Amino acid sequence: MHQKEFPPCEEENKEHQKDCRPTETPLTASIDMGLINEPEVHLLEEVDQTVLSNRILVLSRRNKIRSALEYFRSMELSGLCPTIHACNSLISSLLRNGRFDDCLKVFDFTRRRKITTGHTYSLMLTGLANAQGFHSALKSFKESGSEHDIEKIFDAVVYNTMISICGKFHEWIEIERIWRSMKVKGCAPSQVTYHLLVSSFVRCGQVELALDAYFEMVQNGFEPRTGTMDAIISACAKEGKWDAALGVFQKMVIEGLHPNLVACNALINSLGKAGKLKLAFQAHDVMKSFGHKPDAYTFNALLSALNKANRHFDSLQLFEKIEENELCQLNVHVYNTVLASCSKLGLWDRALQIIYQMEARLSAVTVSYNLVIRACERARKPKIALQVYTRMVHQKCKPDVFTYLSLIRCCIWGDLWQEVEEILKVATxxxxxxxxxxxxxxxxxxxxxxxxxxxxxxxxxxxxxxxxxxxxxxxxxxxxxxxx
Incomplete structure (x- = not known):
């Protein structure tokens, strides 16, 4: 039961800077409670458990853990029991200050007095994971979960805590077990539970489980958070489930929600790969209506979608528009995508212009030079291809098998037989x-x-x-x- 906060003592109200401790006469106690840095024990003149519990609560919130522990120890030795609210606050303060061993003693006290709550277990599991690692927390969770009548204490908060801990360590199998277990034991998942399930499964690459959790959440009448829906869109898009991603995207738009830029980009990319060019550009327009500024990932997805649809001239026109209007900061992926368009069309001169621009702004990679050489091959320009190859080596960019294959084909068409032999000597x-x-x-x-x-x-x-x-x-x- 939540109690009204009580000022710890007159001295602290007057001076505000002193460490508030019991003013009662110290006892010469030989009883060892087992706390680290054993606090002093005092003969309590005040015996009202509510008043003393509020003092522990205030001291804990102010991180005055020594004074709080003195009150706590004195109360126990006097046969008094702090409220669970005070105990939880003390445990939380001890965890913040790295006093995990003391936390265990306070926790054991709450269990002996049978006042432990789900919040207590949640605090201890988090502390255990931080102090001793994931496996210790999971072991403790399983052992506690097998105790008699624990279902009355283990609420959704406890399960959520354990799901969150498992998610940090990408233990999706354990997350699924916890999810199934809480339903078997009659603990209804909350909106927070589903949010954690979706985000954890997405982070672990388990898209099917993430979708199961999402649809169960909707079926149970919970409104998904924007972040949850963003995660689902990104996950589905990554796995090629463009229709599922589009469905969630459209639901968000209808409900007046704005998917974030990452989710929009993932959807556009997925639609482009699926050959849904019109839908990809529609998603791009909707994204801009949200106020999102398209970035290099956005434009690379659109350029790739045009290439996928064999609209290479349109891809080049879009690239020129991006350059002319400085719509985004170009990266290697954007350059390589437009070089692929040049390669398909055999536009070796345009490919050369782009690779020179790329060299001036970024570091061109092997794939970039390969695409230029491929454009030369299509245009039957073997000597130009050899010049690109020479420049590539000069730029300390290592040729690969695809480089040499294009060069050999180029030289064969140009009857450059000596060059073919030289290439075979140089290549592995x-x-x-x-x-x-x-x-x-x-x-x-x-x-x-x-x-x-x-x-x-x-x-x-x-x-x-x-x-x-x-x-x-x-x-x-x-x-x-x-x-x-």
């Missing part, structure tokens, strides 16, 4: 590179060179694929045998 031996080179040489009639590269391929222990072997067999002189 790779079966795809040799297959591409041999096949290109055979198709272009360079049989002698194909034989030379094929032999080199076998020397490196690489196994040709079926197409390479078939082409070599077709072009062998009569009576010759291909080494297996």
């Amino acid at each position: 031996p790779n079966v795809s590179l040799y297959n591409t080179a041999v096949q290109g040489m055979c198709l272009r009639g360079k049989i002698n060179l194909a034989n030379k590269i094929y032999d080199k391929m076998r020397e490196n222990g690489l196994q040709p694929d079926g197409k390479t072997r078939a082409l070599m067999l077709q072009n062998l002189p009569k009576g010759a045998v291909v080494n297996r």
Whole structure:
């Protein structure tokens, strides 16, 4: 029962700076209560439990834990029992001051007196997790949960505390068990419970469980918080469940709620990947109506959506609009997306302009140069591709297999056979590179060179694929045998 606060003593009311302690005569007590930094014990002249409990309450709130412990110890030795409100406040103060061992003693006292509440357990579980780790808190929770009549004490607050603790350690299996357990034991989840369930499951990547918790919350008549709905949108979008994400988004709009920028971006990206270009741009317009300013993630999602729909010219136009109006701070992802558009269209000159801009503002990566080389390949510009490759190496950007594959294909179309050989010498031996080179040489009639590269391929222990072997067999002189 909540009691009216009582001023701890006259001295504190007068001076405000003194540590308030009992003014009664100290006892020479030999009884050890087991508290850390054993407080003094006093003969209490005041025996009203309400008055003394209020003094403990006020002292605890002011973090005067030594005085509060003295009152607490004196009351116990006098056969008096502080109220649970005072005990909980004392436990909370002790936890704030890192006195966990003292908390355990106060907690044991409340259990012996059978005054423990759900709030008490919640405080202790949090303290136990901070002091001894997640597993100790979980063990204590399970042991306490098996006690007789504990259902009367374990309320939603206790379960919420344990769900929150498990969520911090990404223990989604334990979270699910706690959720099922509280329903089996007749403890109805609260709105806070569902919020914790959704956010924890989303953080752990368990989208199906997050959706189960969300729909159960709605079914039980709880109005989801904006943060909960944002989390659901982001989680569904990430897992490709664009229809579920869109449904929650539309519900929020109808109810006058504003999804945050992260949720909007996730939805736009998911719609774009699903080929729902019109819906993606509609979501973008709605997002702007909320007052959100589109960022690099937003525009990258829109550019990717246009590429997905094979509208590469539109993607380039949108990029130019972003640049011209400085709509956002461009990042590597945006540059690479628009370079992919150039690559598809074979716009090698535009790709060069973009990569130069990228170098001036950011550090271009291997993927960026690969896309430019790919644009050169489509445009049949092998010498330009080799220049990009040289610049790439000069910029200390390491080429990969895709770099060399594009270069080899480019050089084959341009009859740059010496360059093909040089590339194979520089690159780490790779079966795809040799297959591409041999096949290109055979198709272009360079049989002698194909034989030379094929032999080199076998020397490196690489196994040709079926197409390479078939082409070599077709072009062998009569009576010759291909080494297996």
